Amino acid sequence: MRAPIAAALLAACCLMSGCARHLPAMNDEQPVPRPQQIVSFDPLYGQNCSACHGSNGQNGPALDLNNPVFQQLMDDATLHRAIRDGVPGTQMPAFGESAGGMLTEPQVDALVAGMRKRWATEGTTRPAQIPSVTTTLTGNAAHGQQLFATDCRSCHSGKQQQVTDPTYLALVSDQALRILLIAGRPDLGHPGSQTGWQTVANGHAASDQDVTDLVAYLASLRSATPGQPYPGTADGVAQAVSNDPARTRLSAQPTTQSRTEK
């Protein structure tokens, strides 16, 4: 009768003294912080960026941030400004508190620093011939059109990867087009998409002028009334709402813009 009581007492003492430390501790080691106090990259990126830019900075619908060329192209201040104030002419919204978002300055800094640490390739120096993110050159749309015809059309004129669609062009700014042209979208795994700017110009790396001209050409394709539904009809809305034969005949004729496309 004494033995079990002694064992129970021993167990109780054990629990009271030190063995208790071997019990699993709390999962979360820290109290729940205020949202503004979170400055580690993973939760911030996971709450604010991953849905558009992909959980590892790749394969999201929006620009791949996990792209060494992109990381080389952008300086810290530009990235910081883009996150804080958003990017006009694109869907990128402002996340900074100063612009009505939820992130404080240190949090934006943490995002920029985290991206650099993870996705900027260590040790590689920026190639000399890589065009810079902004330019002072003036674009020549006609030369851009020639370049497009020789170097881009084979992939980008078909229905699948058409970039000349005025609706698409209405949703991306010139700056965004320039970044996309230089950095590419290697994460998509499309043929030739691994290299971005290096494939343009007959396999030779595109110069700053080439990129500027291409952007100027694409910009010239923008329409005053983008977003017309019904592919294949130049003036789809008119056709949809009206059965007037004269109107539909008129709309079936190619406009200046779609002629430029051809």
Add this chain to the structure above:
Amino acid sequence: MSRMKQIYSWLDARLQLGKPLMEMGEHPIPNRTASWWYVFGSAAFTLLMLQIVTGILLALVYVPSAGEAWNSLNFLNHQLTLGWFLRAMHGWGSNFMVAVVLIHMAQVFLFGAYKYPRELTWTLGVFLLLMTLGMAFTGQVMRFDQDAYWGLGIGASILSRVPWVGGSLVHMMLGGPIIAGATLSRFFTLHVFVIPGMMLAFTFLHVWMVLKLGINEWPMPGRVVRRSTYMAEYHELTAKDGRPFVPGGVWKDAVFSAAILAAVAVCAVVFGPFGPGGQPDPTIIQTAPKPDFFFLWLYSVLSYLPPSMETPFLLIAPVLGIAALLGLPFYASEGEKSWHRRPIAILALTTIAVSWGVLTHLGTYTPWSPHMDAWSGGPAIPARYLQTASPLEREGAVVFQAKQCRNCHSIGGYGGERGPALDDIATRMTEDQLIRQVLQGGGNMPAYGKNLSPAEVTALVRFLQTLHPANEPSAADAAQAATQAGH
């Protein structure tokens, strides 16, 4: 040993408790009642004792002040040896207690044990249930975090709907016009002094009556309760086919209570304590407060009720419900006890249990509520959906995210559930229907025509048109194809 006996005799000569306690232990119970079905009441009592012990230990550290409560809970969780375990035991003890009390009540109802002469036992039991729920709610307030803060806000707004005196009631509940230190002091007093004190008194009377009136016999079809004959029949039964409570029935109570305590401890170790969540600061708006599980059903009900029904439901339904529970033993104090002869009772209990289960389950994932951060956070639209997308379609996917469509519509299993999942929307709606739905809304969806540019709508719809299984064509408008072919 004789020394011990001497002390006992000295004490008992004055206290006079020995004989009544022996009588209580030896009081006869029907043989069939010494069953595993009759262990829930004693388990609820054991859990009450656990809550009192763990509660006292917690009160040694907890600081019931608005400025310090949250910190003292985090101190318990993170600094004090086994402090987290103590909090987890108290929290899980509370969950188990609500569950066991409800099961106990269902069993008593099912076995007809509320009938003559045990009407008052049931009535006190109903009050004990309300107090248990009151302890659960006030306990949630003790965990002074965001859930507690907003839970109080909900409680206050419910109370404010009482006609004429609503404002004064809220003022009384909160100890002022806002949720502040006085509110926590009030709820601390309720949770630690008022309700537990009443609970102990009611529990004593409840158990007293169980011991004095005898435990309910096993219900048999055809054995009908009549006021004039019941007591004689019961005593005859226990005399003929009974056994003393100790040890005949008590060992099952002891085993089950021990098992329940072990289950609480296992849950406490495995799942840990509840919260505290974020600081109770109303300026932190990145929060989705939720009640603890025993109030999830109410949360679901209030979410689904049309606004015009809220006040009548909140003010009338509890009164009716409590009145029905209190009135039950007086309305049906005689008659059949067996569930074989009480179809309405079975149906009522099943309906309540199933409704409660469904509403609680809905409350766990709140399909009515948009997921406010799905537009920016969480997994992206699966890569396979965008692998062959054109630049316009991909831009449409960006619009889908940036305009927060995903807060209500899931894709790839992630996103809100307020609207339908859109993984195969293109098989259900044509281009025109998609455009109309986006622009004009309808079917519980707001209109986005004024918030999206034509280019954004077109890009979005193009993206949505790609959402169909590879082996299933997307829905198409035959008239549109014919019109376009004609030109």
